[in-house]
Amino acid sequence: MLAAKKQYVEWYENDSLHQTRWLSESGHKPPTRIVLVDDTTTADEAYRLACAGTSMLWRGDFHNGRQLLQALNRRIDRAEARAKLRQEKKAANKSNIKPDNQALPNLFHQQRQMTAQRSRLLSRLLLELDADYSSQLRRAPEVSTACVAAFGSLNEPCLLSFRDLQGALGAAGWREKGVPITGLELSIYPHYGVFAPTRHEYVQLLLDAPLPEACDVAYDIGTGTGLLAIVLAKRGVQQIIATDVNPRALACASDNLTQQQLTNVQLQQADLFPKNAPPADLIVCNPPWLPTKPSSPLEYAVYDYNSLMLRGFLQGVKAHLSEQGEVWLILSDLAEHLQLRTRDELLGWFADNDLAVKYRLDTKPKHGRSQDHTDPLYAARSAEITSLWCLQPA
Ligand SMILES: C[S@@+](CC[C@H](N)C(=O)[O-])C[C@H]1O[C@@H](n2cnc3c(N)ncnc32)[C@H](O)[C@@H]1O
Known part of the structure; x- marks a missing residue:
């Protein structure tokens, strides 16, 4: 550690x-x-x-x-x-x-x-x-x-x-008290140094998206507290493989899975995709949303320098999908409002990797900062939309 x-x-x-x-x-x-x-x-x-x-x-x-x-x-x-x-x-x-x-x-x-x-x-x-x-x-x-x-x-x-x-x-305190997750009737217990899902409007997107017709195996890439793996398990996916680069995240996810008495989620420390895993019918990923340099190790879950994780994920994901497999990419457009990335760039990365958009679900964050008029970044924060992009090989 x-x-x-x-x-x-x-x-x-x-x-x-x-x-x-x-x-x-x-x-x-x-x-x-x-x-x-x-x-x-x-x-x-x-x-x-x-x-x-x-x-x-x-x-x-x-x-x-x-x-x-x-x-x-x-x-x-x-x-x-x-x-x-x-x-x-x-x-x-x-x-x-x-x-x-x-x-x-x-x-x-x-x-x-x-x-x-x-x-x-x-x-x-x-x-x-x-x-x-x-x-x-x-x-x-x-x-x-x-x-x-x-x-x-x-x-x-x-x-x-x-x-x-x-x-x-x-x-x-957080680890003891937990973060109640709206829509799931459960709490998640974040550890020190692990992305805490205090704002988790994207969970509802994962609950609303229709599961692929056959969905036996799913991956959760960058699992953090294990939250998205838990959502998938609660929705009935039989086998889930969740990865993270951060050992603290894996320890945290393991505790949360035990708390939820879920035994069908395997955890692997991996850079992006799991090793020796069967092809996935569904691959979910909620990468860090802002493409700038983390200033300390604690910020690696929030900042993705040069969109390295996002681009690596999009480059590699097709090779891990089963024939009818789908990708659910969770991404906010805050980076676009801050002019740190353009929508065309994102769509270009999809196209470059032969991924077509099947559908998109959107939600508007309601957290305090998006409503704080005194925040100098209010214009960007109040316009932010979080999306679930459902992608399939073109
Ligand atoms: C925004 S957090 C999402 C956590 C969780 N999936 C959720 O939705 O609450 C991004 C996670 O990706 C992990 N991560 C960053 N780069 C990674 C990589 N190359 N491979 C695997 N995980 C990575 C971080 O450690 C962090 O836990």
């Missing part, structure tokens, strides 16, 4: 050099400059240090540390609001000169840069955990269970960011 390469960080404390394992699921490099901070450190001071690239090892009360993280967050909010105002003024001055065709993609990339910058700054507040992930900080809660579930056993002390710890605690 853990990255193979171990990294260590060093800092001076009580006149001696300390060295500890570095743990960063967000993909941040080990900090080279670390100062000690505690309850006497003000939020402004901490913000200045973070902006200057200095990491801070928290030695105060655990809850005060969490509050400091929130205070840093608020300062970043304010800095972003100021930057937005400056940009709006600049845009207003330019607007009567020429229309900007790149406005939406630029805005999208700017937003991602801002998110990455926020992540970098917040990840500069660190804490130390013992070999069993317990914390010696005053009033520290039990965090070991969430850390073992998220990061696996380390068996040595580590330094990580409060932010990554919050991520592990949040994931433990």
Whole structure:
């Protein structure tokens, strides 16, 4: 589960050099400059240090540390609001000169840069955990269970960011509480680092699409929590083979299948298609929807750089289908509204791989962000349609 390469960080404390394992699921490099901070450190001071690239090892009360993280967050909010105002003024001055065709993609990339910058700054507040992930900080809660579930056993002390710890605690909450799936009367329990189907309007598309006449064998490519394999099993498909590249996803899917008492789904770690599997009457795939570069391993389920997975799937899928087999590709058109991909490009990839569209089912997302008028990407998000493309060899 853990990255193979171990990294260590060093800092001076009580006149001696300390060295500890570095743990960063967000993909941040080990900090080279670390100062000690505690309850006497003000939020402004901490913000200045973070902006200057200095990491801070928290030695105060655990809850005060969490509050400091929130205070840093608020300062970043304010800095972003100021930057937005400056940009709006600049845009207003330019607007009567020429229309900007790149406005939406630029805005999208700017937003991602801002998110990455926020992540970098917040990840500069660190804490130390013992070999069993317990914390010696005053009033520290039990965090070991969430850390073992998220990061696996380390068996040595580590330094990580409060932010990554919050991520592990949040994931433990989801894993315990589950995500109720509309239309299925069941909950899915996502693990840390696995695509959580909190917005899952596409499930209804899978429930509405008519199964191929003969549908004994199906594949679910990029199964994540196992959700789509479960939908197919509930619809009566006898044998399902589900793949994912992410070992965490396979462990998560396995738990969800056990929870649903389903024994007819085999899981395989594979890049796209399963090995040694019979031809499929139905192949479903819900690839990451946005064709841009993931900025950390945790983003691989959301971003598909250069549409590598999507194009690989379309190139290979025909060879795995039975004679009358069908493909159900789940894809949102958000990338099209953000001008990161065109509809013609997508249709071109279908045609290049001898795949004809048999039918398409559409749904309109109702999640909060699609209705948030203050979101700079509102125009794109509110126009988004999620589709099930039923494809067959031409
Ligand atoms: C958007 S998530 C969909 C998860 C799940 N099928 C669902 O609908 O909720 C995409 C999934 O594809 C997986 N994935 C990405 N590239 C892959 C590849 N080349 N082969 C197999 N799985 C891949 C990711 O790990 C992730 O679990």
